[in-house]
Amino acid sequence: MFSYCSDPDTLGTFGWFSCYLSNGVHMSFYLSFVKVLLLLAITAPVALGFGFLGAMASRSRVLPLRWLGKGYIAIVRGVPDIAFFLFFVIALDQMFEWTRHQILCPDWTDPVRQGNDFLVCPQAKLPLGTSPEWMHETYGFFLAVITFALVFGAFAANVLFGAMRAVPRPQLETAEAYGMSHRQTFWRILVPQMWVYALPGLSNLWMVLIKATPLLFLLGVEDIVYWARELGGTKTSRFTSYPHGDWRMWYFLFLLVFYLGFTRISEIVLDRIMKRLTFGQATAGGEAQRKAAA
Template sequence: MFSYCSDPDTLGTVRWFSCYLTNGVHWSFYLSFLKVLVLLAITAPVALSFGFGGAMAARSHIPPVSWLGKGYIAIVRGVPDIAFFLFFVIALDQGFEWIRHKVLCPGWTDPIRQGSDFIVCQQAKLPLGSAPEWAHETYGFFLAVITFSIVFGAFAANVLFGGMRAVPHAQLETAEAYGMNRRQTFWKILVPQMWVYALPGLSNLWMVLIKATPLLFLLGIEDIVYWARELGGTKTSRFTDYPHGDWRMWYFLVLLLFYLGMTRVSELGLEKLMRRLSHGQATSGGELLRKETTA
């Protein structure tokens, strides 16, 4: 990046580190932090949408819909996250390719399953073999977002379902007595009040989601864990212009500080949101706020 970086062997300590930390590989490391933040920004609302849909299905008065919602919550929550991530990404990828294969290659006669191999026509590959590198990375990131959303959506569904059941039933009966139909009662009475009961569980789920982002490494995505391991390992002059010993401890210390900072900022933001939602509510948090304002 700097003009004096052309000959690393002649550099002093400060200049050596300035060149080392600004080379092209390290910029990939820095961009991987942005990748984690983008994953959180996309996955959180999508997972919450899955959770809200699952909670609505679970409390449905139609038995098949209720079974579907409760089954989604029970099955996904009952499978270890790592096992689900490793299995579902492969299944989802093969599902997309199978659909494309049926549409784009109707004349294909060979079996798709050949032993342990899954073989489709070249046109059905996702992404295509001729696609640029960014297309492969974007597709892998897309699969990761869907997988994260389905997994954490099930946990969110369980939390929201509990939040809906925690709203005093007398308030729903009062709404019906005032002439509200079931839809109006749900959207104007139940949903606005359930958040104060669900937020503690959703807060914990958000923290777990932050801590789960290193699972991107297991999905083959070059995230911060991948680059910390690659850059921190011992390097000799045969493989790099900036040889060094085993620095993995320092790279993973950076990840530690990053995640601690993320969780601390989240705690402060969620605390403010909880105070705002508790205002005027007939809960212990709302009662505490009333005492503070009257004191």
């Protein structure tokens, strides 16, 4: 990147590192941090949406819908999440391809599962065999987002379900007394009030979501863990102009520090939000704030 980098062998320690840390592959490494942040930014709202649907389903008056909601929460919570990550990536991919296969190639007679293979017609492949490299990467990332959202949606559903039940019962009864329908009560009374109760659980979930992002690596996305392993490994002068020993330990130390910093910042920000939200609320936290001010 810098002009003096053309011959790294002659550089001093500082110059060498400034060149080493700004070469092309390191740029991909830094880009993968953006990927992680992007995943968080997309997954969090989508998971919240799934969670909302799950919570709505599990308190529905229709029995099968209630079973669906409760089953969704119970199954995802009872099994190691990493198993879900490994499962969903293949299962979702096959589901999409199978659906496209049914629609695009109705004349196809061979079975889709042949022994140990999963074969769909070429038009149904996702992404198409002819599509460029970035399409494949985007598709992989997209699958990862859905997987994360599905798993964390169940956790969020659990939190929101609890929050909905925490809203004082008289509030809902009052709404009914005013002649509101079931739907109106839900949207106008229950939903606006539940957030205060949901926030501690949701902020906990956010921390957990941050700490789950390295699992992207298992989903085949080229994330920070992938690059740390790649870049840290021993490099000889035959393949690179920056030969070094096994530095993977230092790369992972850097990741460790990155995550520690990230969780610390989140903690501080979430604390502030909680303080603002409890302001003036008839809860213990709000009462404590009022007393402190007086």
